[in-house]
Amino acid sequence: MLQHDVLVIGGGGAGLRAAIAAAEESDRLSIGVLSKVYPMRSHTVSAEGGTAAVMRENDHLDFHAKDTIFGGDFLSDQDAVEVFVREAPAEVIQLEHWGCPWSRDPDGRVSVRPFGGMTVNRTLYAADKTGFHMLHALFQTSLKYEKIVRYDEWFATSLLVEDGKVCGVAALNLHDGQVSPVTAKAVIICTGGGGRVYPFTTNAAIKTGDGMALAYRAGVPLKDMEFVQYHPTGLPGTGILITEASRSEGGHLKNKDGYRYLQDYGLGPPTDKPVHRKMELGPRDILSRCHIQEYQKGRTFDGPYGHYVHLDLRHLGEKVIDKQLPFVRELTRNYVGIDPVHEPIPVRPVVHYMMGGISTDLDGATVLPGLYAAGETACVSINGANRLGSNSLTELLVFGARAGRAAARDALGRPPIRSNPLAQLAADERRRLNERFLRADGRERIAEIREEMQKAMEKGLGIYRDRATMQETCKTLRHLRERFAHVGLMDRDAVFNTELIAALELESLLHVAETIAHSALAREESRGAHTRTDFPKRDDTRFLKHSLATHTPDGPRIDYSPVTITRWPPEERKY
């Protein structure tokens, strides 16, 4: 039997930070990190712009807190935000001590740049490959700890729960197809988001909401799932992210007339140099809505992949672009054949991030004893209805570390796991996978169901939403779930069966899609990233509260829980 004290599911930024924190909490603990990909393949690698923390004399923890709460349209839990901003500086310095190659000022201090919705320069960065460098620094540092045991290319198929407590997972080893129980006194889910419920996303192929679905299937509610962030600047077609840092460095968004249209939406006046929270440094939800309105006015370009606008970096010059935005140049040259030194970049809003996730407390603990979550997969919640750029990398550090420490303490206080019932639970899971997928002879194809789900989500749960379209999407999703029961695999092999993984991922995606759609349908107001044409105003009387989606055989049940307000009473959100 594979046994650990703490088991982390997911080897991205949050997972590795949690594993290291658990390892440092006590010498007596054995820690497992189980991930469907090698850790350095995790999607943290694609984050570009930076990570926010109060680092300078002109900044203050309260400023960072206020920006975050305001940006989140007052749906953030303010106690969580206070913890977040307080612990952020030490976390980014810890990363520095672990070798992260932060960009530097001439005096050797880490540099900070402005970012959308922030009032002060507080975003640390490593050129425009911040996530890549953070992930590799964390992964390489994790190699120092011999008691961290990795299960690379293992897929957690279900949580093992005994007597109301989590005792580990059943997991499929891709290399031999065996399903084994991996036991642990505490499990931390750090599997990131699920942008692949949509057809057009910055998210990597692996972002299928597996961890959210694991917790959801085990009865843990998913919080605030209706809040899906569109990033205003993705490449048409591929959805490849063009970092917000390109705007904080001074890039301009222009419509087809070459006009900086954001000034028409209350974000002006336009200035040559970027001004905090104005124009291109407005928050992502607002900028994405402005794009759609420009399109409706007929002022966007039309291309083979739909409408787009221009992100113009030409005036920054080659030197700045190469020093601060080298990845943007690499991506646009490689993928659209455009050199941003000489040509504007075509961009459009693209699904980027989930504010919602597994509902946790400040230590990452869920309502299920022994189960923790951190990073994008969790909802603490600091991001509220709209996350500010560069808060997510900080979030995975702060709450990854907190969850790691809390899970470690939890594990130290728990008796050894009894293995007999777990072997039985794992055998049941093995049977489920066999009957459901490997020996089933269904005729439904994975790719077809996935594509129809994505289409339905884009239609009903896009930037603008209304009741009728969302109801239609809910119906489609329900129907797709029925079709999924008859899915058939061509691949029956045990070794590295990626079609089986695709089926398991689709199962996760369908769960996540339903929680998004039903939470959104029930929220009859507009707040942050959730914009309803039929309820265009924020409604604090009815909806200053978190949605909680709980799994039932008939689909998600939606309940609510209060928002924690400490020092910042809700006010109108105007930039």
Add this chain to the structure above:
Amino acid sequence: MAEETITLEVTRYRPREDREPRAQAFTVPYRKDWVVLDALNHIKDRVDGTLTYRWSCRMGVCGSCGMMVNGVPKLTCAAFLRDYLPGPIRVEPLAYFPVIRDLVVDIEDFMGKLRRVMPWIIRRTEQPLTAGEYRQTPAQLEAYKQFSMCINCMLCYAACPVYGLSPLFIGPAAIALGYRYNLDSRDEGYHLRQPILAEAVGVWQCTFVGECSAVCPKGVDPAAAIQRSKVAGAKDWFLSILLPRGGRS
């Protein structure tokens, strides 16, 4: 007009059934903005669900999708079909690695080597977090930055004739990474790391053909790291004769 197409000749291999790998031809729609990975996804989703390969970010940074494309190691997410007209395009697993299935190779050997070069900051004393960051000037950052850009995609191993002949060779990416930490102004682990880089299965086996740097999609230039590690190793050896206590602290 008939839809334009292009043919991919893809290596198939199931370890439990097949004695050796074979090539299977698939004809897919040709689109000028498609990469080889798009064609593989088209096959998997619509033609043959058993085709097996790794991929994730499709933007050249996760390092998952390295394969041999017409005999050259490439990230398939950045290899455009239009650069291989009129085809056929040969798609094979990365050279010199054991094959797990189809286009998926076993990289455990590399993962072990990565750990051997101790790719983490080593210090005699740790400055407390409350004292803030270690100061590092832009020039000090620049000294190692290039060698920190490796995405572990393994293309350099698949291009390295020395690794092909002797799998014990620690290889380009691992050496470049060890060298990256040796160059970092915050690090004090040179004396622990350099012997590993310099030992017999380390830099000395490299014949400096430079293929590793030629195929690197991130401009890391591992060949330079190997060459410069070798010079450092030779310098240490001379200094150890001239100054028995060593020329470096």
